[in-house]
Amino acid sequence: MIGMDEKLSFFKDGLRLDGRLPDELRPIKVEVGVLARADGSCYMEMGENKVIAAVYGPREVHPRHLQEVTRAIVRYRYNMASFSVEERKRPGPDRRSYEVSKVSREALEPVILTSYFPRSVVDVFVEVLQADAGTRTAGINAASVALADAGIPMRSLISSCAAGKVDGEIVLDPMKLEDNFGEADVPIAMNPSGEITLLQMDGRLSKEELQRALELAKAGCQQIYEIQRKVLIDRYSHMDDMGSCDEVVAEEEI
């Protein structure tokens, strides 16, 4: 925490330090299909966060003992590049990235129809290129779009964002300063019907504050969902006058 003698203010004329309203998201930029080798991929910027997600699969499971006879397994690897933060991050998995990987996987797994692909694996890799608070939510958003891009059957997309508390006020999508010096951070992930698949809380909130935070974060997720959906649809929009993709899968003679 910062020196107590100096009172830090997170608001100026009702606006946040980066000029946002309390219930405003940071600007988002999404690109689909950025990697040629991956089956599905997505690059996403949420404010100063830059993440890239790659999806491979369904494919054969290695090592073999991990495979499940009745369903596909989902593996999710969240990794921060050593240059993604101000002070060099020691490369490789650590306790934090194991946790983020686990909760992110559990945020996406409920919508994936794993029973369609027994004995296989869907691999999701999320690389954080630049971090500014909220990398796990950005990673989940990118991974969800990349999964759709890979043609993996899902019940819906997943959208994710966080709410936080600074200076006693609940704000949407906290950036680094607000996250580091704020009082609480609540990342969530949900499907467009509002069913939550990830809910974490760091810090302290009263019951009312948590409710307000959830409300804000849910509204944020809805906005993100619209962006995710639009980027996927726009990718093929140049062919709104659709051709006769065919009804018969003819098996022709040699």
Place this chain on the structure above:
Amino acid sequence: MDRMDRNVVVPGDILSDDPNRSGEGTYVKDGCVRSLLYGMASSYKDKMRVIPLAGKYVPSPGDTVIGTIQDIVFSNWIININSPYEGLLHISELPRKIEMNEMSKYLRIGSSVMIRVKDVDSTMKVELTMNDRRLGILTRGRVAEINPTRVPRLIGKGGSMINMLKKELNCNIFVGQNGRIWVDGNDDDMDLALKTVLIIEKEAHTTGLTDRILEFLRVEKEARS
């Protein structure tokens, strides 16, 4: 088929409020038909269905596919069929009798074969067969690979696209359900055939493709002569 209602959907999009209209690539939740896939939605025989824009080949019985021999194990060949699952070809599934110790003489690791999926069980054990006059080892020609979701487009309605290609290109072409394509002809024709196939893959979702491809072939052939 109604052409107007073909549009791009993402997983979770509502396609119909009549649960009885749930077709391929959809599911029902809260009485609504929703999409399971990122793909093109259309109605087909009174059902809503979604055709994916990407995805892997999942073997199903009766599919004719092109595979490459990956390994030889006790009385079976393990065959890569461009899928998350490998195929098994038992020696009894060959058109003629072969001794166990002669397996590698007949089908070597790396050989390409045209093969049929005989059976797939619930654990996705894929049994293959070569016991058909039209199946066999590919000794000539070339094999190319496209996304399996584009195979129906390459074949065309009632085979319109593929028959046009065969005629125009003077090539023998076979499209496996797993997205592998075998072409046989003279070298120039095969070059053009593979080039065309890749264009079809890239533009599979556009309208009037068969006519455009025909035009493309005319131009290419004129440039050649």
